[in-house]
Amino acid sequence: MSEIQDRLGVPCPACSPKLETVHEVLSPGEGSITVRCGECGHVHKIQPESTPEVTLDVVVSQGGESFTANVTTPEDERVEVGDEFLLETDEVLATVRVTSVELDEQRRRESARADEIETVWTREVDNVAVNVTIHPEDGRRDDSRSITMYVPGDYEFTIGETEAAESEEFSIDAVVVRGDAAGYDRDRYEMDGDVVLAKDAKRVYAWDETSTAWSAW
Template identity: 70%
Template structure:
């Protein structure tokens, strides 16, 4: 009975037909609950109230592409930017993060009840791409280059750590987190030992560590 609590308030036909008393839930079946009154011990059946549900359009973006899915959720549930949930459809099974809530007339909010929402905008966070700006070892920013690495969303990037992806090897100098990332004290981190999850990062800045020096020729 995953959706039913162990105890539930309901009138008792034996000792309290007008007022609710606490009842212990014994069994569930056939759309009914068998409950026992905590005051008098009377056992009877009740039909539990079902939560009203709404259907929502969910737009999922990943690496510049997007697709739309449909989910059903309790009407009174509060949705907020930054919330993550498992999206399960016939086509996809992935964890997504809410980036925006559209409530009509193209208006956006960071928080709203499900029944007020028309479209939930999200991005996939199971597997993500992270943009990395790599500066040459001599620090000349005009010779910097940008690469994109693909990692699991919970992959950790640490300031001061050396990373190797294919032919690229670099030491992380700083990283900037996304607006929808939760639990970070600021937007930019550049102190050695600072750690950020790939799904939370907008960009990583690093210094080249490859053995072959860059050349303008």
């Protein structure tokens, strides 16, 4: 449905049945709208215009698995990589982010009108898994190890701060940002105090602090 405004241009059955005149909206509603003609003051009801809709296939990546759902949206709605929306099905209620838009013949785009799209590829961002690479304190990268943190999507990773997961304690050295994340001016953050949300983090790099944390001296 199109957005209802304070004033609309519609024909008036009393003074201008064929030409639109400015009307004041008295009582908006989904079934009908009560308006008053600005020319003659006649009050009458009109049916709001509806926007044609399309149903899109949505593939959701969730915790290493994926499933397919459907959403209905206005056909002229533009869908872009990075868009987030609430997906509600019988199986799941989750916020998802668009990671790719697929047109016919498997053509991928950054954005497209809904009526041009065959499949919207997304991933859940309410709760996410973030890969963390931990380097030993002595700097020997060959001894680096990886763990996975499971955190809410809006969890903040702050450069220079200490985190703990899977019996590990480590200080964050850098965060690589995902390509579908918006609001960042670079793809890697490594200055103390920089913050990246977990749902936007492709990988976290850190220095091991486990041995220091448990040392008795």
